[in-house]
Each structure stands twice: as C-alpha cells, then as structure tokens.
Amino acid sequence: MGNTGLEITVNLVKTVLVFLMMVQAVPILVWLERRGSAFIQNRFGPNRVGPLGLVQLLADAAKFLNKEDFVPDKGNRLLFYAAPVFALIPAAVAYMAMPMSTPLKIGDSTYLIQGYEVNVGIVFILGISAMAVYTMLMAGFGSSSKFSLMGAMRASAQVISYELAFGLAIVGVIMLYGTFNLTEMVLAQQGVFHFSGFGREFSLEFFPNWGIFY
Structure with missing residues (x-):
C-alpha cells in the first residue's frame, strides 16, 4: 500500500511539474517564433516593450484581458x-x-x-x-x-x-535512433556528443541515414 501511495504521489507531482513546464514554455516559444520569423523575413518584430521585446507577451495578455466578450x-x-x-x-x-x-x-x-x-x-x-x-x-x-x-x-x-x-x-530521426520511443531517444543522447550520439556507430550505414535526415 505504501508503494502504491508513493507511485500515486510521484505521478501527481510529475503531472503538475510537466504542466507547469508547458505553461512556462509557451511564452518563450512564442517570443522565439515571433523574433525568428521577423529575422527570416528581414523585419524588426516585437521590440517596443522591454529589451528585445521580451515583455511584449505581458502587454498582449493585458490587451486580450480587456477585449470585449462578444458572441x-x-x-x-x-x-x-x-x-x-x-x-x-x-x-x-x-x-x-x-x-x-x-x-x-x-x-x-x-x-x-x-x-x-x-x-x-x-x-x-x-x-x-x-x-x-x-x-x-x-x-x-x-x-x-x-x-x-x-x-x-x-x-x-x-x-x-x-x-x-x-x-x-521525422522519418530520418526514427531511422537514426532506430526507435519510436522518446525516452530511448533521450537516453541515446547522453554523454559527449559523437558519431554514435544518434544510436548509430560511424559506419557505411550511417551516411545514407544522415543524408535522409538532412
């Protein structure tokens, strides 16, 4: 019973932590997408609020909260x-x-x-x-x-x-790692990055996979 309670507690904590990570990642990814697309399209992007537009998302959130509730x-x-x-x-x-x-x-x-x-x-x-x-x-x-x-x-x-x-x-990624399991992909990237970092040793088989990946 003790192990079951521990498992439930750990799973609840993991769920909360992963959800918080997701919520925290959203503004960062949105900022990166807006700045990155602006760089690719040769324009400025968000740069008015805060350094490099980092506080722009807070300004957008304040604007959305004051929008009219219209149906x-x-x-x-x-x-x-x-x-x-x-x-x-x-x-x-x-x-x-x-x-x-x-x-x-x-x-x-x-x-x-x-x-x-x-x-x-x-x-x-x-x-x-x-x-x-x-x-x-x-x-x-x-x-x-x-x-x-x-x-x-x-x-x-x-x-x-x-x-x-x-x-x-992602076909190339699957071929290089040889698995669909994301956890195994993470484990394959441990240590110093080298030619076997993708789960494939440096061999003739590596080159066609590398070409497909890129």
Whole structure:
C-alpha cells in the first residue's frame, strides 16, 4: 500500500511539474517564433516593450484581458466558448508524452520525468496533434456563420496537410535512433556528443541515414 501511495504521489507531482513546464514554455516559444520569423523575413518584430521585446507577451495578455466578450447573435455560446478550451487538450496531452530529462532513480525505483510513457511516442504525438482540427471546426460551427465555417475548414485542411510534411521530416530521426520511443531517444543522447550520439556507430550505414535526415 505504501508503494502504491508513493507511485500515486510521484505521478501527481510529475503531472503538475510537466504542466507547469508547458505553461512556462509557451511564452518563450512564442517570443522565439515571433523574433525568428521577423529575422527570416528581414523585419524588426516585437521590440517596443522591454529589451528585445521580451515583455511584449505581458502587454498582449493585458490587451486580450480587456477585449470585449462578444458572441454572435445566432451563435452557439457553448461551442463558441468550449472551442479554445478543448484546443488546449491535444497540446497538453502531447506535451505530457515528451520526456523532460533522463529517468530519475530514487532508491530501488526509477521514475520517468514525463507525464506518461508511450512506446510509440512520436506516432502518438502525431496522432493527438491532429485532433486539434476538431476544435477549429467547433469554433467555426459555433459562430453560426458560413464564412467562419469555411475558414475553419480551410484551416483544418492546412493543419492536416502539414501533418504529412511533419511525418516525413521525422522519418530520418526514427531511422537514426532506430526507435519510436522518446525516452530511448533521450537516453541515446547522453554523454559527449559523437558519431554514435544518434544510436548509430560511424559506419557505411550511417551516411545514407544522415543524408535522409538532412
């Protein structure tokens, strides 16, 4: 019973920590995306609030909190408000499957620093990420406007089409590591980076895999 209680406690703590990591990573990734896209497109990007625009997200949050709470007259209020909430679920579930670090050993027990382990982690993330398209359709349908629904269908088609390119991009990674398990991929990167860092020794087999990866 004691081990069961410890397992439950550890799993709850891991879930909370991984969720907090996800929440903290969002503003950093948004800032990197905005600054990175600005650099690629030869423009300035957010640079007004704080050094290098680091405080821009706080200004955006304050702006969003003061936005008018508007629902179309003929819209479905439940679907309209539920869509953004349900949109967080696929992102959170996919993030929970990502290992944050190497396994942690406490006594005779080993704990994974992730919400849960999935043997086919990459395939799982691809599948669960595709579920986000339903929230777009929910938002478009909830507004009771044909134009919003058409826009939601277009956005959903774009997301689904990106899944194919995303899947092809990770084929090289799967070939180099030889596994779908994200935890095993993390363990393969331990130590000083060298030619076997991808789980493949320096051999003739390495070169075609390297070419496919890049």
